[in-house]
Amino acid sequence: MTGILDGKTVVVTGIITDASIAFHTAKIAQEQGAKVIITGIPDRLRLIDRIAKRLPAEVPPAIPLDVTDEEYLGALADKLRELAPEGVDGLVHSIAFAPRTLMGPDALPFLEGPGPDVAKSFEISAWSYASLARAVLPVMNEGGSIVGMDFDPRTAMPDYNWMGVAKAALESVNRYVAREVGYAKKIRSNLVAAGPIKTLAAKAIAGTATDDAKKLNMLNTYWDGASPIGWNVDDPTVVGTSVCTLLSDWLPGTTGSIVYVDGGASHNTWFPENFIDQ
Secondary structure (H helix, E strand, C coil): CCCCCCCCEEEECCCCCCCCHHHHHHHHHHHCCCEEEEEECHHHHHHHHHHHCCCCCCCCCCEECCCCCHHHHHHHHHHHHHHCCCCEEEEEECCCCCCCCCCCCCCCCHHHCCHHHHHHHHHHHHHHHHHHHHHHHHHEEEEEEEEEEECCCCCCCCCCHHHHHHHHHHHHHHHHHHHHHHHHHCCEEEEEEECCCCCHHHHHHHCCCHHHHHHHHHHHHHHHHHCCCCCCCCCCHHHHHHHHHHHCCCCCCCCCEEEEECCCHHHCCCCCCCCCCC
16 A cells, blocks of 8 residues: 655655654655655754654655755755755755744743844744745755645734744745745645644743743643644644645645644634633
8 A cells, every 4th residue: 555655755854853743744754655855953963863763764864954054055955866866746844943032931022022033033934934945946846845834823822922923924935935836846835834732842932930831731721622623732643644645646736825733723712611700
């Protein structure tokens, strides 16, 4: 029995731990028949390669990539040609960053967010979606797929602050990327807006103090209650499976879109049973 990614080559960015959505996307992609190539932040390559050994199949050493550095971006296509002379069929962008001044319990008030920090957050979390697409486009096969990771920015989420703004920008960037790569090579570009998953990113938002951990637990409880089908913050495979579906040929007419993989919570309002008594 063949998988939905059988014969495809997929590049996955953003693997930091084996709990990350990127890791589980790479794992499921391999299980579905894909050849997986990974990239990593240059100063964390040894760690990333150790994590990658936990994947079902061996992958080449991570390609060093700083999405804000044109030297790394310019070298990426040639490095991919060496590892995948057949070309690349899928690209996963799982990259985001905001300084502590902008996100989390220790962040400055939203209105006091420093401009340079906001610019850095936008550059890494939104602009990099376009810069990465540009870098990989020369080796991407016609009809391929680019998928980025989103978190619904339509509401002002406590502690998410300027990262929410960066995600709103990412959604706009995705539409323009879809236009460019679609006309160029009929490549699709979509985002997956995931519900909360217990990752390093979630911990960065909540912090480590007891009160902040309680905030994250409250968010998780709310999300599960608001989801008509339930939501498990300990199960990143739900998101990874959806990413792999977008990488496959099973959604050939979908591009420039946002696929919500959050149990429906973002489209439903939920109140605890004792809400009226509070």
